[in-house]
Amino acid sequence: MQYTPLDQVRSHYDAIVVGSGLGGLTCANRLAAAGHSVLLLEHHIQLGGLATWFKRGGHIFDVSLHGFPYGMVKTCKKYWGKAIRDSIVQLKHIVFDNPQFSLRTTFSKEDFIRILQERFGIRPEVVAEFFAAVDGMNFYDDRRLTTRELFARFFPGRSDVHRLLMEPITYANGSTLDEPAITYGIVFSNFMNRGVYTFEGGTDKLIGLMADELRAKGVDICTGAKVDRILVEQGRTTGVAVQGREIKTRAVVSNAGVTNTIDRLVGRDRFAADFLGRFGQVRVNNSSCQVYFGIRQGESIPDIGDLLFTSTAAEFSSEEMRRMDTGSRTFSLYYPKTRPQNPPDHTIVASMNADYDDWASLDQAAYREAKEAMVARCFADLERYLPGIRTKVDTVESATPRTFHRYTLHTKGTSFGTKFEGLDISRSLHKEIGGLFHVGSVGIIMSGWLGAINYGVIVANDVDGYLRG
Incomplete structure (x- = not known):
């Protein structure tokens, strides 16, 4: 697929997006739809970030197209259009096989309730109370309760049940039993809605459709364009330096990972001491x-x-x-x-x-x-x-x-961004440096395909408000 050569892009854009993961692609799409001029810069030869693919021996291999929640149907229809939404199909046969149990499930809430009651012998009222608890969790809940404590409350001594409920989520976002229960509950509730889904046709088809939509909205896309640094003057972003060029903008959205953004693209010397103190607590997943x-x-x-x-x-x-x-x-x-x-x-x-x-x-x-x-x-x-x-x-x-x-280029090759504390750093970045925003897998609940896309929408709204302010 042919994109805009770097030497042919303009000298100024309303917004520049650094990195083309699903969060960056979605953010660029929403900003262009709002009428802003947008430049998307990607260091790799392909778009997609971890949502990518490669060819070997006559085969096309998908790197991260393993399954996502039903929420992708609504999100893609609303923010990416019918063609992408209509290619989302259900994976109906999910298999668990380990020394504690072997079973097949549709991975829907209804089927999990049946399995917990019939296969694991959990009383219906306990199952109902557990699902009510996780369904009701939100970002503002008490973060002191861990997932381990949550499981012990409802299923004491049942390591087999803990495995059934936790193992898929750990694969999905790297979470552990000792992290805040809300990070588990929010993700689990999404997955347990109506099963597991995939994109029929593969990641290459998905990213191709997304790229087509971006270009139709006027987004300039450059691949093989590694950003050297984000330019900051008097506490505000002014542009990016990329391969010897400086391109001006009022807003930069970094999809390069929040740790990379602060340490490599901007530099810690641009941030206040109290912010760096909080940033120092961020753990990479x-x-x-x-x-x-x-x-x-x-x-x-x-x-x-x-x-x-x-x-x-x-x-x-x-x-x-x-x-x-x-x-x-x-x-x-x-x-x-x-x-x-x-x-x-x-x-x-x-x-x-x-x-x-x-x-x-x-x-x-x-x-x-x-x-x-x-x-x-x-x-x-x-x-x-x-x-x-x-x-x-x-x-x-x-x-x-x-x-x-x-x-x-993710810090330590992380597949899921940061642990929970990274979300606050990501969300407050623009408060430290005007016009600087971050999007991408961060804080566990904003990871995976659905989390990244939804976060792209949230950040695009922030940037739109800043540009119009």
Whole structure:
């Protein structure tokens, strides 16, 4: 796809968006719809941030298209249009398989209620009280209650129930049992609305449609344009410096990660001491590892489920899930039904949570050996569900936190932005420097595809108000 060359963009825009993750794309879209001139700058050759894809061996592999809540239907219809909304389809077969239980679910609230009562023997009134509690949670609730304490209140001593309720959310945003219960409740309520959904046609189709809409609204898009710094004069943003050029603007929206924005693009010297004190408390969330399997053309695989949460660990542990030799992973299976193309293609993506520091210190030989061991573990796990799968695979690729850092520039290759305290920093950035805004995965509840898009809308409204003020 052809975009505007950097040397052909104008010298001034109403707003410049740095980074093209789903939050940045949505923010640019809304600002353009409000009548502002917008420039979108992306350091990579593709748009999308972590919502991306790549081609190997004749296959197209989706990096993060594993499943999102029903809320994406309403959000995309309202802010991105009918073509995108109509491509959202449900994944109806979600599988859990671990030493404590094995089951298949639609991942809807109704089905989870049935499973908790019939499979786990939880009394109906307890289940009802639990869902009422999480459904009623909001951002302003007491943050002292942890998810561990929430589970102990309703399901004491039931580590199997804790696993059922928590494991998918940890995969979705890196949260743990010891973080504020509201970060769990808000995300869980979204997912438990009406099941899990995906984008039919793949990430490349989605981002292509988004790019088409941006250009139709007059947004100038530049790829391969890494921003060196955000320009600040007298406490206000004045533009960006990119590849030897200075482009002026009244508002900069950074989709480059809140830690990158402050440390690298602006510089800590531009911020007040009390703000930096709060910023110093922000923890970066964990990263990910992935292994991609392409099935040889002409071969097929049986439908064993759309999304498999599989683990050999005795009980749920967010720490175990981040270990290099973890026995916990998800398998996302892309059948022709969810990625229609000709000829039909089957791909599988194994995803694992990971800590950047475990991988960053390895020399090249140790790094290569660790990646090979990871692939071997994923193959061994996959064989339990698809015997003989090795003979059908013609393409294998793998990614680690170092890979995610290389392509996204996220601090420590984080897949989910920051922990909860990062949201306040993100939301107050424009109060420290006029015209400087942040959008993207932050604070756990603003992570994932739906969180990023919704946050893009929120920030676009902030920027619109600033520009008109």
